[in-house]
Each structure stands twice: as C-alpha cells, then as structure tokens.
Amino acid sequence: SRAYNFAAGPAALPEPVLRQVQAELLEWDGVRASVAEISHRSPEFMRVATEAEADLRRLLSIPGDYAVLFLSGGATTQQALVALNFAAPGQVADYVVSGHWGKVAIKQAKDYVRANVAASGEAGGFRDIPQAAEWKLSKDAAYVHMTANETIHGVEFRPEWGALPETGDVPLVADFSSSIASEPLDVSRYGVVYAGAQKNLGPVGVTVVIVRRDLLERAGQPRADIFNYASHANAGSMLNTPPSFNWYLAGLVFKWMLAEGGVEEFARRSAEKARLLYAAIDGSDGFYRNEVAPGVRSRMNVPFFLRDDALTAAFLAGAKDAGLLALKGHRVLGGIRASLYNAMPVDGVRALADFMQDFRKRHG
Numbered sequence: 001s002r003a004y005n006f007a008a009g010p011a012a013l014p015e016p017v018l019r020q021v022q023a024e025l026l027e028w029d030g031v032r033a034s035v036a037e038i039s040h041r042s043p044e045f046m047r048v049a050t051e052a053e054a055d056l057r058r059l060l061s062i063p064g065d066y067a068v069l070f071l072s073g074g075a076t077t078q079q080a081l082v083a084l085n086f087a088a089p090g091q092v093a094d095y096v097v098s099g100h101w102g103k104v105a106i107k108q109a110k111d112y113v114r115a116n117v118a119a120s121g122e123a124g125g126f127r128d129i130p131q132a133a134e135w136k137l138s139k140d141a142a143y144v145h146m147t148a149n150e151t152i153h154g155v156e157f158r159p160e161w162g163a164l165p166e167t168g169d170v171p172l173v174a175d176f177s178s179s180i181a182s183e184p185l186d187v188s189r190y191g192v193v194y195a196g197a198q199k200n201l202g203p204v205g206v207t208v209v210i211v212r213r214d215l216l217e218r219a220g221q222p223r224a225d226i227f228n229y230a231s232h233a234n235a236g237s238m239l240n241t242p243p244s245f246n247w248y249l250a251g252l253v254f255k256w257m258l259a260e261g262g263v264e265e266f267a268r269r270s271a272e273k274a275r276l277l278y279a280a281i282d283g284s285d286g287f288y289r290n291e292v293a294p295g296v297r298s299r300m301n302v303p304f305f306l307r308d309d310a311l312t313a314a315f316l317a318g319a320k321d322a323g324l325l326a327l328k329g330h331r332v333l334g335g336i337r338a339s340l341y342n343a344m345p346v347d348g349v350r351a352l353a354d355f356m357q358d359f360r361k362r363h364g
C-alpha cells in the first residue's frame, strides 16, 4: 500500500487521480493513443485544456477580467518574466521578503528591475513577517512582490497576521506556489498570482499564471515573444508545445478538488491537519520545536526540530519504516519538515502525530 508522502514538491498526488491516469495511460478517451502522444491542437486535447481552465476558474472563483495561463518553466521562470512583462527597464519594483523564495524572486528579477526590499524577515531568521504598516513601499513601483507561503521557512500570510496593505494602482504580484487552492482566494486583491503545480495542483512541469488582463497591455521590456505573457494569453497558452500531459493531469486534480468539496473543504482539512501537527509539536514539552511566530505559521509546510538534533536521523529512519516519507528538512534549515498539501489526508497527519508521540516516549 502507498505510504503517506510529506514531500515539499514534487509532492503527493491524490490517489484517485493516479488511478485514473493509470487506467487511461495507453488509450485515452477513445483516441487509441495516450494523451501524452496526441497533438495539443487536436480537438480532444483542446477539450482537456478548456475544461482545465474552466475548472480552475470555478475552483478559485477567478474573475473574467483575469487571464489564466498554463506554462512551462516553473515558478522561478515567472519571477523573471514578471519583471520583463510588467516593469519598464530600470523601474523600481518592491519585494516583501518573508523567506528563501522571496530572495530567489529578487535574484531572478534584479537584472531587469531595481529591486527594493520593502520589508524582510531575514534579520529574525524568517520566523515572522513584517507587519504591512512597516512595509517601505516605493512611490512609482512597477509592482509589489510577495510570497504567500514560504515553503522552506514555513511562514504564511494568515488572517491573524492582518490585512494585506493597500497598494493603490501598484499591483500585488504573489507567488502562491505552495498554498494555492488550499483555501478561498480573493484573486481581485492581486494583479498576478502564479504557482508551480507540483505542490497543490498536480505534477511538476506546468505552472499556472493568473494575470489581470489590463496588465498584459503594459509595454514591459524588450523580450522574445516566448517571454511575453500577452502572446501566451492570445495563443491560449499554445504559443509553442505546452506541457500537455501535465496540463491534463492538473486538470484531473482540479476535478478531484471540485468533487471533494472545493477550496472551502480543503481549507477545513488544512486547518485540521495544521492543528493536529502543531499540537503534537507544542504539546511535547520541548522535545519538538517549531520556531515560527504563531500568527504566521504555515498550514502547508511545518518545519520543526528535535531538542536533541542527534536523534533526527533515527526519527527519519523510524518514520520511513512507519510509512511516513520525505520528512527530512530542507538543507537550508535542517531538522524535519512535513508538507501538508491537499493530497495529504487528515489520517496521514494523525499517523505522523502518533509516530511523534511514540518516538518521544522511546527517546524522551
């Protein structure tokens, strides 16, 4: 039987989706070939593409004045493309840095914009997010970039943290790679939302970009057509051969999420999973420790440490034997990290919490 997979990405996929792919792999939808083998411009694949977009729009209540793109290149590529498409050469762009990925976003954009760090949690080890009132936003910024959930540091913008700042005409650009579709999203608060699929939306290889259409009219910077979001939007994300198999698979995940009850249901499950795991950590008398400020603790990625780091290897080995996979912390932080994306059932987190309690009894 399949183990509970706590990987941060590529992450677990819903088992019913994998079973459907298995059943359809050789001959799909009456075409006597695999969906991986047919033209992306065939009527059969066009139906997949159209349905996937419609389902994602329904799932996230995406308003009509936003385009939805299915691209290759991952989230990192979007961090460069955002600058190329929405900033004039040398224009300032504001970055709110709440962890590792916020720093990467600057690295990818800094050849195209003057990146202003409007706020950063780095001095505090990225254990908290600077309050919106403290953000030093520029007057003429092309956009304000933020990372909704920091996958490595385990900090997430939560309602307890407060409301997002009003940025006026300056669009908020948000990297939602590791939290999209885990709760309702007010898309209208953002100019751009982008997310690599490999955590909550499907397999690695396809990236979703949701962009307000008026922004597509910005001149941006000299760039090849293939780096132009407007061209992708005009071509229905088929400017070149899209990652069609991944797009199909993500489409199946969207249908699964809708059938399970949509993002409201995943918000409920995510809250329950996070509650269980943080309770297991906080109730351990310091045997386990999570260092993130309570108001911004991520519901998706939970990094934690053992009081005695020498026990970490034994913890990981024991967890693996118990069918709890991929709990090793990211190399930047070490320790343990459990990722609780939509495909992780509540029972998986219960099993982890039970294992943690048992391990503590044996080693505490």
Ligand code: PLP
Pocket: 009, 073, 074, 075, 076, 077, 101, 147, 149, 150, 151, 152, 175, 176, 177, 178, 196
């Ligand atoms: N942004 C966040 C929040 C991530 O978690 C990741 C990858 O883990 C990335 C960006 C980079 O994504 P990709 O590898 O798809 O370029």
